[in-house]
Amino acid sequence: MKIGLLQIDIKFGEPMANREYVKDQFLKAADDSYDLIILPELWSTGYDLTRLDDIGDENAQESIQFLQELAKTYNVNIIGGSVANKKGDSVYNTMIVVDRNGDLVHQYSKLHLFKLMDEHKYLSPGEDSPSFLLEGIHFGGFICYDIRFPEWIRKPVLEGAEAIVVVAEWPEARVDHWLTLLKARAIENQSYVFACNRIGADPNNAFGGNSIIIDPWGETLAQGTTQEEMVTATIDIARVKEIRSRIPVFQDRRTSFYS
Ligand SMILES: O=C(O)CCC(=O)C(=O)O
Numbered sequence: 346m347k348i349g350l351l352q353i354d355i356k357f358g359e360p361m362a363n364r365e366y367v368k369d370q371f372l373k374a375a376d377d378s379y380d381l382i383i384l385p386e387l388w389s390t391g392y393d394l395t396r397l398d399d400i401g402d403e404n405a406q407e408s409i410q411f412l413q414e415l416a417k418t419y420n421v422n423i424i425g426g427s428v429a430n431k432k433g434d435s436v437y438n439t440m441i442v443v444d445r446n447g448d449l450v451h452q453y454s455k456l457h458l459f460k461l462m463d464e465h466k467y468l469s470p471g472e473d474s475p476s477f478l479l480e481g482i483h484f485g486g487f488i489c490y491d492i493r494f495p496e497w498i499r500k501p502v503l504e505g506a507e508a509i510v511v512v513a514e515w516p517e518a519r520v521d522h523w524l525t526l527l528k529a530r531a532i533e534n535q536s537y538v539f540a541c542n543r544i545g546a547d548p549n550n551a552f553g554g555n556s557i558i559i560d561p562w563g564e565t566l567a568q569g570t571t572q573e574e575m576v577t578a579t580i581d582i583a584r585v586k587e588i589r590s591r592i593p594v595f596q597d598r599r600t601s602f603y604s
Contacts, residue, residue: 346480349379350556350576352569354545355514358393360400364411371415374575380445380480384426385543385556386489386512387438392547394467397436401429405439409449417447422479426512426541427455427488435469440486440512442477451477455488456497462550464490476501482508482582485536489513492526492540495533502534503595507561507585511540517571520553532563535588535595537580544571561588 412425430439437454454471458464485501531538538559554571566578
């Protein structure tokens with residue numbers, strides 16, 4: 346499976362311009378035969394939180410249709426980062442997954458809102474399961490701050506997930522945490538990690554790039570810089586079983602002492 350993490354800059358509060366830009370990037374990648382392309386968190390609006398009521402997407406409909414068209418046109422599965430999803434009086438930060446036929450496979454709204462960036466003032470926390478199946482692979486999909494909660498990442502893994510996807514707008518100031526947490530999540534869960542971050546800056550933060558693909562042994566297969574790029578690796582999901590039988594962490598758990 347060939348994976349591409351679309352590490353891009355995002356225009357602050359300009360969904361139309363960001364959609365056009367993402368469309369151009371898919372066209373550019375068209376000849377590279379990706380099986381799965383992953384976008385960053387809030388790729389259509391950025392963190393323009395005070396305007397999400399205006400620029401957010403009613404029930405994520407426009408974003409879903411946009412991603413469905415791209416998936417069908419380029420015959421590629423898409424984990425469409427996340428978008429500002431308006432539902433009644435609330436706005437959620439919602440991941441959208443569509444398969445290469447253009448079918449909507451999964452939606453997940455960020456569970457843990459990040460107070461340091463005021464998310465709790467403008468967004469509502471989700472209540473969705475992070476588990477989904479795509480191309481026969483069981484994934485757990487998460488958004489940014491979620492990776493600081495190992496017990497939440499573990500949940501889909503205990504349900505059978507072999508790959509953890511993370512979409513983010515992770516600040517440059519804490520890139521060391523980003524890389525360390527992602528590597529730990531890969532090793533402790535003996536799972537692939539595909540983590541797509543944005544680059545560039547908004548009025549409040551500079552973002553750290555360093556999108557990364559890590560194998561279930563904790564080895565980095567590909568890592569971005571702080572420039573715009575497609576971070577790419579080809580993975581073999583059978584490696585998960587191999588690693589899990591080498592060190593059988595999941596058989597050795599003492600669940601009568603912890604859940
Ligand atoms: O946990 C962090 O340091 C960054 C989290 C974050 O930026 C987010 O969830 O949007």
